[in-house]
Amino acid sequence: MRVPSVAERVAEELRYQLAEGFLVPGAKLTEATIAEDLGVSRNTVREAFAELAAERLLLRQPNKGVFVATLEAGDIHDVYTVRRAIEVSSIRAGGSPERIAAVRAAVEEGQRAASANDNEGLGSANQHFHGAIVALAESNRLNTIMAQILAEMRLYFHKATMNAHFYSDWLKENEQICSALEAGELERAGDLLLAYLNRSEQQQTAIHGE
Amino acid sequence: MRVPSVAERVAEELRYQLAEGFLVPGAKLTEATIAEDLGVSRNTVREAFAELAAERLLLRQPNKGVFVATLEAGDIHDVYTVRRAIEVSSIRAGGSPERIAAVRAAVEEGQRAASANDNEGLGSANQHFHGAIVALAESNRLNTIMAQILAEMRLYFHKATMNAHFYSDWLKENEQICSALEAGELERAGDLLLAYLNRSEQQQTAIHGE
DNA sequence: ATCGCTGGATTGTTGAACAATCCAGCAGAT
DNA sequence: ATCTGCTGGATTGTTCAACAATCCAGCGAT
The missing domain is CATH 1.10.10.10 (Winged helix-like DNA-binding domain superfamily/Winged helix DNA-binding domain)
Known part of the structure; x- marks a missing residue:
């Protein structure tokens, strides 16, 4: 107990x-x-x-x-720099079938939330997706780093800033990344993920920073 | 004050x-x-x-x-997983001339320590080298993560375990990595660094883990 | 040897106290 | 009117003493 x-x-x-x-x-x-x-x-x-x-x-x-805590303009870039480092590195190294299945599960969780028009569910599904990618590396330290980064982002990029407009993009994109991962096309999966992170940073910067 | x-x-x-x-x-x-x-x-x-x-x-x-804290066998791999993620990612993105100069300075610091047979100086020069590589990314978060990882390693891979035998290898290797970085050959620099990290993990595992 | 108890040591938590620091607001000077 | 410098109250930083909860080594009984 x-x-x-x-x-x-x-x-x-x-x-x-x-x-x-x-x-x-x-x-x-x-x-x-x-x-x-x-x-x-x-x-x-x-x-x-x-x-x-x-x-x-x-x-x-x-x-x-x-x-x-508040995220200044520079912090947005900083956070995404960390995410690029650990997410891309994790996906490029692949992972066990169970871990890959967890990524797939997060993709489906997002699709279900989209069908149900559950905006809040969409947000957490996306976080689960990226958490699952880092979990591929089976590294406790990377997992806790990622968990902290996600907590920081929750803090700042709050519900108010999240509209359905954003989600529409990456629902399909997450699917492609996951498929590439399942097919063992790790380079491509990494490239797709990197592209997503770069674009996401731009979007967030456009909204918040200046 | x-x-x-x-x-x-x-x-x-x-x-x-x-x-x-x-x-x-x-x-x-x-x-x-x-x-x-x-x-x-x-x-x-x-x-x-x-x-x-x-x-x-x-x-x-x-x-x-x-x-x-003690590092178990799995922790060694864990620590190197983090290092691969953030060091390779940092060097692949290049950096400002000042930051690159700092990497070069760490290389020379190691060479001076080698000439002086300063074993302790060699160890910290190596840490400065890898710290300078992460600093290329200009990310506060990556810098503190790296600083913590290095502190963890100091804790466990202590002076006793560090002999001149180890250092001979990477003195030249650090030089090559730095040269590639200076020449803008970022892919090659990343590959060299990755190879070094993999080998270093193997060595440490051979000594400590089982 | 194993089991269960017991007592001492250590941690977890509280409440109160006081010094150090900060800050808003005000008095007086220019 | 603006600036300067003070002052008092509020908050943080730190200490101390106490007690409950937990752990653990040792011991005795089976």
């Missing part, structure tokens, strides 16, 4: 509120307030803050407080 | 002791002991522990304590 520590539960609760958009980027988190709201001690909140700051979800400014 | 917080100084001190091999992998760190040794409170030590655990330098086992 795993009983996560209080600090872990606080961190988890904050992660949830961040992902859900309840805490907006730039907002200040006051230790005493959060401690009272969640019914824990201030020291415990501090430990949770340290954890989330290490994940780049919160930003700690010494003597001023912790704030919900 | 930046005055790092006490928790940061504790973390820094522990990082130093870890890198220096003063704390060996698997060793247990007792909160009260460290707090007393460094003259700080137990809560502050805990905050430092959280930071280092996030960097994978310490391992936290709930209700049991924190231990100096």
Whole structure:
């Protein structure tokens, strides 16, 4: 019976509120307030803050407080640079049949969500897709790096910015990437994925950065 | 005048002791002991522990304590998987003349250390070399990921395991990689780097893993 | 030898306290 | 009116002491 520590539960609760958009980027988190709201001690909140700051979800400014992280213009390029590195490298190395099946499953999850007009489901399906690609490499470290990057993106590219317009593109594209992967055409799969990431970065930059 | 917080100084001190091999992998760190040794409170030590655990330098086992991280057989492959992803991707994208010059500088640093028979200097020159390659990408996130990976490797592949025999190989190889980079032959530079990483993984596995 | 208990040590968490720092707002000077 | 410098309140950084929860080595009974 795993009983996560209080600090872990606080961190988890904050992660949830961040992902859900309840805490907006730039907002200040006051230790005493959060401690009272969640019914824990201030020291415990501090430990949770340290954890989330290490994940780049919160930003700690010494003597001023912790704030919900914000992605500046440069960060968008930065995030995509990491994604290009680890996603393309992972897909180019292929993976076990089970891992490839997981990629396929994520593609179908997206198609189902599209049929159901489930916009939120589409978003998470896409994240599952890219997570599954990294999972091909069977590397714990790459998986956690990717999970953190995705959490960062959830934080900033929030539901509001995601419209059906975007999704229409990559639904078919994910399918092609997956097919290439299944067929063992790893170079082509990598090229397609790279092209997608480049285009996605451009789109996001056009919307947010300047 | 930046005055790092006490928790940061504790973390820094522990990082130093870890890198220096003063704390060996698997060793247990007792909160009260460290707090007393460094003259700080137990809560502050805990905050430092959280930071280092996030960097994978310490391992936290709930209700049991924190231990100096150990690299299992699988971790070696894992670490090299990350390095292949980010180093090869970085070098394939090239970089500004300044960044390339930094790579060249690391090569020369290694050559100087070799002439001086400075084994320790050779080790850090090599780390600077690979750090400079990742720095080509101008990505803060990639840089910190790489810095953490290198810190992990320092922790485990310690001085004891590094003999001059190893270094002889890559001194010349680093030179070739750097030359290819300078000449704009990015594909070749990437291939050379990839070959080096694969061989290095094999060597390390032969020594440590089983 | 195995099992179960027990007591001491360590971790997890709390609450309170205080120093250090920041910041908004205000008083006075130019 | 704008600037400067102060001040007081709020918040963070850090410590301390306490206690509950958990672990573990050792010991005794079977």
